[in-house]
Amino acid sequence: MTTLSSKAGTKGVPRADREQQILAAATEEFGRHGYEATTVAAIAARVGVTKPLLHQYFGSKEGLYLACLDPIGDRLLDAIRTAMAGHDAAAPPTPLRVLDALFTALDGQRRAWFVLYDPTLPPGSDAAQRAAHYRDAIDGLAATGTAELLHTAGTTDPLDADALKHAWRGLCTALVRWWIDHPDQSPEAMTRRCTRLIEAAHTIFAPGDDTT
């Protein structure tokens, strides 16, 4: 017996490396199909490894998700925070700086955005709570931004501010999705495109430009 031609045994990949590979694959799968529709086996297959290894390394499907979520959440949060903090007078307006920060932070793992904004997380689960925590943190930043902007525009309704916050989030999501469908676009190109679009939108909604 012996030598049943079993493929078991180490493949010489140290644990830390393997974990990174798994996290990358999991982020891709979670981001592409959502938590619910993602199978552990699919992630394993993507790495070229079998299911039990993932369970040994990350405990459970949810553990694996959380391991993906944390770095993503931190990275995005940091990026947005710094984008909103440092504002020269001569810098582009805040929304554009935030978009630029997003594109830069997501480059190389664009689908990571949808790991954070995954609607299929089991409600009440640890994963859902952690994801919500990160989203709330980001929303908090967005809230100060939108509130400030609305204030300068003279609007005071707090519901308006909340709706605008959500609208902004939806805009970001849509832009990231479009970006995913156009892999050749660099982050910088995206930022420039957004600049153009905002400018265009501005012209469109400004019929009172020639207020004689």
Add this chain to the structure above:
Amino acid sequence: MTTLSSKAGTKGVPRADREQQILAAATEEFGRHGYEATTVAAIAARVGVTKPLLHQYFGSKEGLYLACLDPIGDRLLDAIRTAMAGHDAAAPPTPLRVLDALFTALDGQRRAWFVLYDPTLPPGSDAAQRAAHYRDAIDGLAATGTAELLHTAGTTDPLDADALKHAWRGLCTALVRWWIDHPDQSPEAMTRRCTRLIEAAHTIFAPGDDTT
């Protein structure tokens, strides 16, 4: 024997009525959790009925989804089409008319929007194709709108138009989602809110308003 206290047998609800109840429940569930995460049993329970009845009436989970999709798709498509067609000179700008049409068409079944824009449909399935067909039809309308608007703004890049189309779709989605979270808001109130927000956004991105 007999009378094992079985709850089987007709409940006096004619098929057509029951089908409508089921479709309403299914639309709600599909819209709330997405196709993948929705279970047929959950829909049945919501109606107060058991699984096999749904299969008898609609064939399969996918059949049930398609039966939900068609009326929704047609309704939305019609609403948007008429909103884009009839434009007085004195009417509000097209995007706002479209939003108003959306809110009116979705009132009473707001989650229906997410039946159409369900990212968890099994790729390649009949359901995914039909949903894509409706989305494309709507996108087609949006495309003519955005292209026209971009043209007046002087932008010519077709990718810009495509991106704006997606951004607009994302905006609509976000607004509908916010609306779902605020059930007390009437469609008209939503339209007014959007009018205010667009106006505010316009002021914000117009630093060159006071070009003395």
Add this chain to the structure above:
DNA sequence: AAGGTAATTTACCACTGGGTAAGTTCAATT
């Protein structure tokens, strides 16, 4: 060489969820 340990697989269990077969109750017709 022998032994230990890390990396990895094979083989399995339990549960859930879509789907089906067959039976059960009710109401209208004959």
Add this chain to the structure above:
DNA sequence: AATTGAACTTACCCAGTGGTAAATTACCTT
């Protein structure tokens, strides 16, 4: 009252998926 057909359920099968136990291989030390 007996017959038929529509509405509906109980009980079941089967595939897929998360998860686990135990075995297998390879490297590193002594």
